[in-house]
Amino acid sequence: MNLRECYEAMGADFDAVLFRLRSEGLIKKFVLKFVDDPSYSQLEQTMQAEDYKEAFRAAHTIKGVAQNMGFDGLSQSSSDLTECLRPAGEDKAVDIAEADRLWTQVQADYARTISAIKAMNE
Amino acid sequence: MRQTETDDKIQEKQAILIVDDSEMNRAILTDMLQEDYRTLEAENGVQAVELIRKYSDAIDLVLLDITMPEMDGFEVLAIMNKYHLIDNIPVIMISAERASSYMERAYELGVTDYISRPFDALIVRRRVENTLMLYAKQKRLVGLVADQVYEKERNNSMMVNILSHIVEFRNGESGLHVLHINTMTEILLQHLVEKTDKYPLTQEDIIRISTASALHDIGKISIPDEIINKSGRLTKEEFEIMKTHSAVGASMLSAITAYQNESFMKTAYEICRWHHERYDGKGYPDGLKGDEIPISAQIVSLADVYDALTSERCYKKAFSHETAINMIMNGECGAFNPLLLDCLLEVAGDIQRELAVNSPEREFQVHETVEQILKHKKLHGYGYSINQMRIEQAKKEFFFEHERTLVFDYSELTNVILFSNWGRRLLGLKKNQLDLRKESSLLQDQNTLEQIRAELAKTTPENPSIDLKIEIHAFGEMKEHRLVARTLWSDGEEALRVGVIGRAEEVFQLDERR
Numbered sequence: 001m002n003l004r005e006c007y008e009a010m011g012a013d014f015d016a017v018l019f020r021l022r023s024e025g026l027i028k029k030f031v032l033k034f035v036d037d038p039s040y041s042q043l044e045q046t047m048q049a050e051d052y053k054e055a056f057r058a059a060h061t062i063k064g065v066a067q068n069m070g071f072d073g074l075s076q077s078s079s080d081l082t083e084c085l086r087p088a089g090e091d092k093a094v095d096i097a098e099a100d101r102l103w104t105q106v107q108a109d110y111a112r113t114i115s116a117i118k119a120m121n122e
Numbered sequence: 123m124r125q126t127e128t129d130d131k132i133q134e135k136q137a138i139l140i141v142d143d144s145e146m147n148r149a150i151l152t153d154m155l156q157e158d159y160r161t162l163e164a165e166n167g168v169q170a171v172e173l174i175r176k177y178s179d180a181i182d183l184v185l186l187d188i189t190m191p192e193m194d195g196f197e198v199l200a201i202m203n204k205y206h207l208i209d210n211i212p213v214i215m216i217s218a219e220r221a222s223s224y225m226e227r228a229y230e231l232g233v234t235d236y237i238s239r240p241f242d243a244l245i246v247r248r249r250v251e252n253t254l255m256l257y258a259k260q261k262r263l264v265g266l267v268a269d270q271v272y273e274k275e276r277n278n279s280m281m282v283n284i285l286s287h288i289v290e291f292r293n294g295e296s297g298l299h300v301l302h303i304n305t306m307t308e309i310l311l312q313h314l315v316e317k318t319d320k321y322p323l324t325q326e327d328i329i330r331i332s333t334a335s336a337l338h339d340i341g342k343i344s345i346p347d348e349i350i351n352k353s354g355r356l357t358k359e360e361f362e363i364m365k366t367h368s369a370v371g372a373s374m375l376s377a378i379t380a381y382q383n384e385s386f387m388k389t390a391y392e393i394c395r396w397h398h399e400r401y402d403g404k405g406y407p408d409g410l411k412g413d414e415i416p417i418s419a420q421i422v423s424l425a426d427v428y429d430a431l432t433s434e435r436c437y438k439k440a441f442s443h444e445t446a447i448n449m450i451m452n453g454e455c456g457a458f459n460p461l462l463l464d465c466l467l468e469v470a471g472d473i474q475r476e477l478a479v480n481s482p483e484r485e486f487q488v489h490e491t492v493e494q495i496l497k498h499k500k501l502h503g504y505g506y507s508i509n510q511m512r513i514e515q516a517k518k519e520f521f522f523e524h525e526r527t528l529v530f531d532y533s534e535l536t537n538v539i540l541f542s543n544w545g546r547r548l549l550g551l552k553k554n555q556l557d558l559r560k561e562s563s564l565l566q567d568q569n570t571l572e573q574i575r576a577e578l579a580k581t582t583p584e585n586p587s588i589d590l591k592i593e594i595h596a597f598g599e600m601k602e603h604r605l606v607a608r609t610l611w612s613d614g615e616e617a618l619r620v621g622v623i624g625r626a627e628e629v630f631q632l633d634e635r636r
Contacts, residue, residue, distance in 0.1 A: 019242075020241070021150075021242075022243045023243070026150075026243075029153070030146060030149065030150055033146060034146065037144070037145070038145070039144055039146075057143070057190075057191060060218070061189075064142075064144055064187075064218045064239050065146045067218055067240035068146075068239060069240075070240065075240075079218075089189075
């Protein structure tokens, strides 16, 4: 599987990413790097610990990375989760049921993204 | 950078500080930029501020994320504003926040540009390049103006100094007299304008008067050697001849027709002619009274008397600083403007200190003049040139490494305190640098710390020093130390405390030395 097919497998628009980042080499390098990026596990830990303030920050970070890398699915779901958790960043109450629902979506998108990357790497 | 081809001076790549909590995001930016720039990375605001403080002028641009742990991007901007760092280091914000309120706030806090995520590699590179070009141009212009002003001022004061030294040497004096009067004139004038707006003098006026003060005695070259260098008392006739030096000096200046409209010439004329006038009208050569005597001449006259009293001359021994001040205050050495006498009393300590080190060459004035020209506003204190800052940094590092005293440098910006090697060992710390936000408990003497804090709270930019006895755990034993420290303040109209430097010595050491 090549890089384009990898993006197709995760349901993302490879041409848009290539247009922005301009270098296939750079994209590939960072796509592979994403597998080891710690921000997902940070989100996982903070969501499990119900520490929504920190979870907001972690979701925000994933959103930033996913947007940069053009992981469209993960980008959208992590963005939704970030907005849902935003009140926690300002020490306000969070809609926990909604956050859990969005978190499940993020987990699914993350799994899909990672498996596409791994498939490319094989 | 494209610029390197056209500008030979810039050989090193410019440095960009990338601040983002995600390692991946930092790496992507680094990847995009590393071909053309050097990059530094910080993963939160605290690290960013610390790097900016450490490298200041070596950082050419900051790429700043908003949402970060420890300290977010807006807080970094607030600090950069508070300490005017943003005036010299451009910031481009990169954020996934698309809300216009975020952008608005970022621009209000002085960012040059705002790039939304997901970003486009070309746009990032272009905006970085444009911003750097703009700032480089501005920096070069400032540098150019500074060099010119500096060169001009330096040549001027060199000429004036050469000339006045010739006069001094003929009088059998060391040449220090000229330097002392220059220093004193400036200290008195600076204090006078802080104290009252009765005499509307700009910083340029003060520099001009201080420089021209060196010429006050040029008329003495017309006085015969036997009178100038006579060790005994002058006869009445001889004294009358001596007294002609002020009018002669002035007429020498007015004989130079070329520069009659220059303000420097006018100031020099005033000083030469009237520095022996008295406030009560009993001086010479014109018997001017009160503020008929130009303020320049009044000040130089006072400085002249003080330095004559405290120096040894062929006809007298040197008086102590205190005696000289008392004699002047008691009216034993002439009549002066009461306002100036108040000034003298208030800055007597400064004068004594400054003259003791004999280092009156105030090159920083030039820098300040430049800043004024560029900013059109009044500034306090002296601007340091970038080069000067690096030299000072090297000096500091040297002392911190080798001095066998507890020396410390505390930054209010970052809450980080740096101890000398000796201080670290004495306090039993693992490292020289301590982040007080996290590690204040590592300092054993919390009560002492509170005591010091209370003393520091009383300091002001005018009175920045503290001097107190404290008990500290030195090498595990409670010992009495004398702590001498001073607070550091920012420039500008509202001075802010930016740090504290100081040293502590065991009390017995001091007694032994005496």
